[in-house]
Amino acid sequence: MECEELHLYLLLLLMGAQCVLVGPAAPEEGWQVYSSAQDSEGRCVCTVVAPQQSACSRDAQTKQLRQLLEKVRNMSQSIEVLDQRTQRDMQFVEKMEVQLKGLENKFKQVEDGHETNIARQYKSIKAKMEELRPLIPVLEAYRADALLVRQFREEAANVTELLGNLQDQMGGLDYQDLHGRVLSLEDRLRACMQRLACGKLTGISEPVTIKTSGSRFGSWMTDPLAPPGDNRVWYMDGYHNNRFVREYQSMYDFMTSDNFTSHRLPHPWSGTGQVVYNGSLYFNKFQSHTIIRFDLASALISRSRQLDFAGFNNMYHYSWGGHSDIDLMVDEGGLWAVYATNQNAGNIVLSRLNPNTLQVVRSWTTNHPKRSAGEAFMICGTLYVTNGYSGGTKVYYAYNTNSSTYEYIDIPLANKYSHLSMLDYNPRDRALYAWNNGHQVLYNVTLYHIIQ
Numbered sequence: 026m027e028c029e030e031l032h033l034y035l036l037l038l039l040m041g042a043q044c045v046l047v048g049p050a051a052p053e054e055g056w057q058v059y060s061s062a063q064d065s066e067g068r069c070v071c072t073v074v075a076p077q078q079s080a081c082s083r084d085a086q087t088k089q090l091r092q093l094l095e096k097v098r099n100m101s102q103s104i105e106v107l108d109q110r111t112q113r114d115m116q117f118v119e120k121m122e123v124q125l126k127g128l129e130n131k132f133k134q135v136e137d138g139h140e141t142n143i144a145r146q147y148k149s150i151k152a153k154m155e156e157l158r159p160l161i162p163v164l165e166a167y168r169a170d171a172l173l174v175r176q177f178r179e180e181a182a183n184v185t186e187l188l189g190n191l192q193d194q195m196g197g198l199d200y201q202d203l204h205g206r207v208l209s210l211e212d213r214l215r216a217c218m219q220r221l222a223c224g225k226l227t228g229i230s231e232p233v234t235i236k237t238s239g240s241r242f243g244s245w246m247t248d249p250l251a252p253p254g255d256n257r258v259w260y261m262d263g264y265h266n267n268r269f270v271r272e273y274q275s276m277y278d279f280m281t282s283d284n285f286t287s288h289r290l291p292h293p294w295s296g297t298g299q300v301v302y303n304g305s306l307y308f309n310k311f312q313s314h315t316i317i318r319f320d321l322a323s324a325l326i327s328r329s330r331q332l333d334f335a336g337f338n339n340m341y342h343y344s345w346g347g348h349s350d351i352d353l354m355v356d357e358g359g360l361w362a363v364y365a366t367n368q369n370a371g372n373i374v375l376s377r378l379n380p381n382t383l384q385v386v387r388s389w390t391t392n393h394p395k396r397s398a399g400e401a402f403m404i405c406g407t408l409y410v411t412n413g414y415s416g417g418t419k420v421y422y423a424y425n426t427n428s429s430t431y432e433y434i435d436i437p438l439a440n441k442y443s444h445l446s447m448l449d450y451n452p453r454d455r456a457l458y459a460w461n462n463g464h465q466v467l468y469n470v471t472l473y474h475i476i477q
Contacts, residue, residue, distance in 0.1 A: 223405035224472030234465040242446040250303040250452040263345040297447040298352030309351040330383035334366040341365035341395040345414040356403040365395035400448035
């Protein structure tokens with residue numbers, strides 16, 4: 026009977042942020058303990074513990090049980106993340122519900138009283154109150170979803186306990202029955218998480234400094250559509266006249282070493298608006314309005330296309346300059362391009378692109394001058410723009426492509442190193458990647474989820 030090494034990984038994710046393994050540190054007898062990156066408030070703390078080799082693979086059923094147990098553990102982690110989000114958002118829901126019901130009671134008190142003139146004045150406001158009534162069942166549905174998440178946690182805990190006992194006793198329960206229960210729970214969890222997939226940005230955490238390297242300007246990223254186990258980091262130093270892209274095998278390698286593979290592009294890039302998406306690097310060719318899709322596996326250009334009327338060569342850059350005329354980005358909906366045109370008087374144009382053909386699927390014109398924007402990023406179909414790139418920075422403008430409307434907001438963004446030259450959202454990590462004056466940093470985001 027051959028014994029195999031069995032690792033049990035415990036990964037704690039808070040508020041959708043992906044914690045990064047940065048150990049090892051301080052190993053003890055028979056154990057190996059790892060530490061992790063965290064922000065100044067300790068919002069993201071991850072620990073991984075690998076126990077001694079104590080499990081033996083006795084037969085095929087044992088292997089199946091171990092795989093199933095690991096699957097339940099991973100699912101439990103997702104449930105924990107979802108539960109934390111629903112608990113946070115429930116505070117918003119409860120506060121809004123109290124305000125709505127309280128407002129309705131005040132209207133009734135006025136109408137029942139003798140102050141008829143005031144009552145008449147409030148009738149028009151009450152009509153607006155009626156428009157808000159449909160929101161109450163939505164809040165009730167959200168409360169039910171929060172209860173559902175708690176039930177998921179309990180069921181996952183029960184299945185985990187049963188699997189653990191079965192692994193010890195080997196034959197106490199039917200494996201196929203347990204497998205069916207796990208699949209059912211997984212499907213229900215996935216359906217629930219899809220309902221909470223998108224939301225409105227309400228907060229940005231303090232930055233977590235991952236590495237200090239490179240020049241003042243640059244970009245770094247991971248692929249939001251990378252398959253499981255692919256945690257490569259892509260690194261592009263500078264904003265013009267450079268063709269070399271670094272590939273690090275993992276975030277750990279990126280943080281702790283200079284072990285990388287260098288890829289030479291057929292053309293130099295322009296700006297810092299590059300993005301890696303589904304195995305391809307998308308970038309703006311230097312001194313042109315041409316977008317190139319470069320397949321990283323074959324090291325060949327798979328598609329190139331001109332972005333019609335887009336300004337380039339520092340015609341409509343972000344306020345920090347740097348040939349940042351065309352900014353490519355991704356969110357939950359796919360690939361986007363942010364730029365400006367003469368036809369739109371130098372204001373931001375937002376286009377959704379087909380990632381395969383690079384054709385423009387649809388465009389939106391905004392009233393925000395491109396040169397007045399510090400940086401921008403997309404989350405759930407909404408473009409968020411900062412008021413600058415140095416000093417006190419905040420996200421202050423949001424354009425929603427779903428409704429073709431904009432609003433001014435006020436979300437502080439801690440600009441720790443005083444010069445942002447890249448700010449992009451990764452929908453898989455639910456985090457903002459930033460290049461800040463030669464520092465590669467991450468920001469966790471808080472999204473207010475609205476149940477459709």
